[in-house]
Structures are given as structure tokens and as C-alpha cells.
Amino acid sequence: xxxxxxxxxxxxxxxxxxxxxxxxxxxxxxxxxxxxxxxxxxxxxxxxxxxxxxxxxxxxxxxxxxxxxxxxxxxxxxxxxxxxxxxxxxxxxxxxxxxxxxxxxxxxxxxxxxxxxxxxxxxxxxxxxxxxxxxxxxxxxxxxxxxxxxxxxxxxxxxxxxxxxxxxxxxxxxxxxxxxxxxxxxxxxxxxxxxxxxxxxxxxxxxxxxxxxxxxxxxxxxxxxxxxxxxxxxxxxxxxxxxxxxxxxxxxxxxxxxxxxxxxxxxxxxxxxxxxxxxxxxxxxxxxxxxxxxxxxxxxxxxxxxxxxxxxxxxxxxxxxxxxxxxxxxxxxxxxxxxxxxxxxxxxxxxxxxxxxxxxxxxxxxxxxxxxxxxxxxxxxxxxxxx
Numbered sequence: 441x442x443x444x445x446x447x448x449x450x451x452x453x454x455x456x457x458x459x460x461x462x463x464x465x466x467x468x469x470x471x472x473x474x475x476x477x478x479x480x481x482x483x484x485x486x487x488x489x490x491x492x493x494x495x496x497x498x499x500x501x502x503x504x505x506x507x508x509x510x511x512x513x514x515x516x517x518x519x520x521x522x523x524x525x526x527x528x529x530x531x532x533x534x535x536x537x538x539x540x541x542x543x544x545x546x547x548x549x550x551x552x553x554x555x556x557x558x559x560x561x562x563x564x565x566x567x568x569x570x571x572x573x574x575x576x577x578x579x580x581x582x583x584x585x586x587x588x589x590x591x592x593x594x595x596x597x598x599x600x601x602x603x604x605x606x607x608x609x610x611x612x613x614x615x616x617x618x619x620x621x622x623x624x625x626x627x628x629x630x631x632x633x634x635x636x637x638x639x640x641x642x643x644x645x646x647x648x649x650x651x652x653x654x655x656x657x658x659x660x661x662x663x664x665x666x667x668x669x670x671x672x673x674x675x676x677x678x679x680x681x682x683x684x685x686x687x688x689x690x691x692x693x694x695x696x697x698x699x700x701x702x703x704x705x706x707x708x709x710x711x712x713x714x715x716x717x718x719x720x721x722x723x724x725x726x727x728x729x730x731x732x733x734x735x736x737x738x739x740x741x742x743x744x745x746x747x748x749x750x751x752x753x754x755x756x757x758x759x760x761x762x763x764x765x766x767x768x769x770x771x772x773x774x775x776x777x778x779x780x781x782x783x784x785x786x787x788x789x790x791x792x793x794x795x796x797x798x799x800x801x802x803x804x805x806x807x808x809x810x811x812x813x814x815x816x817x818x819x820x821x822x823x824x825x826x827x
Contacts, residue, residue: 491527495534517545524552531555536562543571550578562587569595576602585610585826596621600628607633608825612659614640622647630654634825637663645669653678662686667695674703685713685737696722700729711737713763719743724751732758739765739789739817749774753781760784763817766792772800779804791815
């Protein structure tokens with residue numbers, strides 16, 4: 441005679457933590473993930489430890505600083521401490537738009553930032569070198585955005601010293617930095633991949649001397665770049681994307697020719713928009729020395745004339761996109777050179793042309809029906825981390 445059967449009452453509460461983790465990770469619906477923690481405290485804990493990214497809600501975007509909300513979230517050390525205590529495995533944190541955040545508010549990162557690799561502090565006007573040092577000593581950062589922050593070379597030097605694994609750094613509109621701070625990043629961060637120094641009027645480019653060949657993306661719009669600075673910017677030999685637009689008053693001499701002197705062989709996207717001192721000689725050097733160039737923005741480059749356009753047509757065999765908006769010295773012969781050469785061309789941005797006849801434009805359209813003619817300029821940056 442068989443013995444009595446035994447029944448064991450179990451519930452989902454008896455599942456081990458790794459099993460609950462497995463269930464949570466298989467949820468592919470955001471609403472399900474957000475409601476997961478409403479079940480009980482144990483499930484809330486599972487939800488908390490699985491959060492990797494935290495972003496505060498505000499109306500700020502880099503493209504429109506005027507959109508900063510008058511009611512931006514006020515984040516203090518107390519608030520950040522509670523959040524970091526709850527979400528202890530964060531890898532990415534965005535405090536962008538927290539305009540009232542002070543250095544002291546970042547203190548908890550020294551205790552809870554051991555996994556934090558990415559931080560965005562765009563328009564955190566209260567953050568200074570002291571706050572940046574707190575972040576650097578507490579977090580193993582690889583990505584940091586300091587757009588419009590009030591940091592100086594001292595802060596950058598401390599950052600580079602503590603975070604040598606940095607890959608992506610956004611310093612746009614950081615008016616207090618100079619080549620000294622850039623030099624610290626270049627020399628101590630051997631894995632740098634992308635840097636933005638746009639509108640940093642104190643940077644001439646010489647700080648990039650001896651930069652790592654891993655540096656592939658550089659935004660340097662409206663910087664006071666000189667010939668030596670241009671040379672140092674490409675000294676690593678690994679640049680694939682370079683934006684040095686608005687050079688009409690920033691550069692002297694023909695320093696752009698350095699791009700075609702053997703160090704720009706990997707360039708794929710080059711933005712020289714509003715380069716009013718961009719000459720035929722520099723365009724010819726770039727066309728010959730940058731064989732992989734896919735997109736070239738020469739809009740408002742008024743000094744480029746027939747010899748320059750011929751050099752582009754004869755040498756840019758891989759060029760797919762070209763920007764020619766409002767180039768005063770683009771004429772029928774220049775357009776013909778682009779039409780007969782540049783066999784891979786598929787998009788041409790052009791408007792406001794003065795010396796190109798209707799007949800020449802119609803001839804271009806007829807013979808190069810494979811090329812789309814557009815007016816509005818759009819430059820796509822592959823894998824750029826701050827857009």
C-alpha cells in the first residue's frame with residue numbers, strides 16, 4: 441500500500457533571485473518593465489538592480505539652449521544619494537538641464553559611481569572643476585558631455601588623470617578651456633575616439649599634438665584654429681570625421697593643406713562650410729590626399745574656383761555627397777568638372793549659385809540622373825555619440 445501523497449504549496453515568491461532576474465530581462469515591453477516592481481518589494485529590488493540608465497526629465501536639448509525649462513529639476517546631494525542608493529548598478533546617468541546642480545550634489549558619486557561609465561552634464565552651470573574631480577575619482581568614465589559647463593584646464597587635467605579610459609568627450613561651448621586642457625586629454629587618454637571642441641575660442645588645436653590614432657571624430661566648429669593646430673589635429677592619422685566649419689576668420693595661411701599631406705587618408709566626412717579662406721590649393725591637396733572621402737561640405741567656400749573644382753572631379757573617386765550651397769565662384773566649367781568626374785556622386789546640395797547657367801544645370805541633371813539635387817543641407821555623422 442502506497443504511503444500518503446505529499447503536496448508542497450509554493451508561490452512565485454519562492455523563486456530564486458536569479459530566476460526573477462531572468463524573467464525581467466526577457467520582458468521586451470517598456471510598460472511591463474516599469475510595472476514589474478509594483479508586485480512587491482522583492483520584485484521592486486529586481487527592477488532597481490536591472491536599471492542601467494537614468495535620465496532626469498527636462499525640456500533641454502543641445503540644439504536649442506533657449507528651451508531650458510524655467511522649472512528644471514532641482515537636484516541636490518540628498519536627491520542624488522537616494523537615487524544612487526536605489527539604482528546601484530547604473531552605467532549611464534544624464535543630469536543635463538539641471539542648471540541649479542552644485543558641486544556638492546555630486547558627492548554621492550564617490551560612493552555609488554563605481555559602475556558609472558557615461559555621464560551627461562550639459563548646461564549644468566553650477567558644476568566647476570571641483571565637481572568634475574568628484575566625478576573623476578568616483579567613476580570609471582568612458583563618455584562625458586560637459587556642453588556649456590564652467591570647467592577649466594585644471595578640471596580637464598584632473599579628469600584625464602583619473603579617467604584614462606575616456607573615449608568620448610564633449611566640450612562644446614566650454615569657454616574657459618584652452619590647449620593645455622586638450623593636451624592633457626590627448627596625452628593621458630590613449631583610447632580617445634570622439635571629441636567636440638566647437639565654439640571653444642581658447643583652443644587653437646596644438647593641444648592635439650601626438651594624439652592617439654584611435655581619435656576618429658572631431659567637431660571643431662568656430663575654433664581659432666591655426667595652420668599648426670590643423671596639423672596636430674590630424675597627427676594621429678585616424679580621423680574619419682572632421683568638422684572645422686566657419687573658418688572665415690579663424691585660420692591664417694593654407695593650413696588645411698595638411699589634411700592632404702598623408703595624415704588624412706582615412707577621412708570620410710569633411711565639413712569646411714563657411715571656409716572663406718579655403719583656397720584652390722588646399723582643396724586640391726585634400727582631394728588628392730583623402731582618397732576615402734565620402735562627404736564634403738564646401739558650402740559658402742567662395743575662394744574655390746575652377747582649378748579647385750577640377751581637382752575635386754579628377755581625384756574624388758569615392759565622393760558620394762557634396763555641399764555647394766551659395767558658392768559664389770562655382771561656374772559652368774566647375775559644375776562640368778564635377779559632372780564628368782565624381783562617378784560615385786549620388787547627392788548634391790546646391791542653391792544660391794550665381795555663375796551657373798540654367799543650361800549647365802539642366803545638362804548636369806540630364807547626364808547625371810543618378811544624382812539627387814537637394815537644397816537643404818544635412819550632414820550625417822556616423823556613430824557620433826552626442827547627437
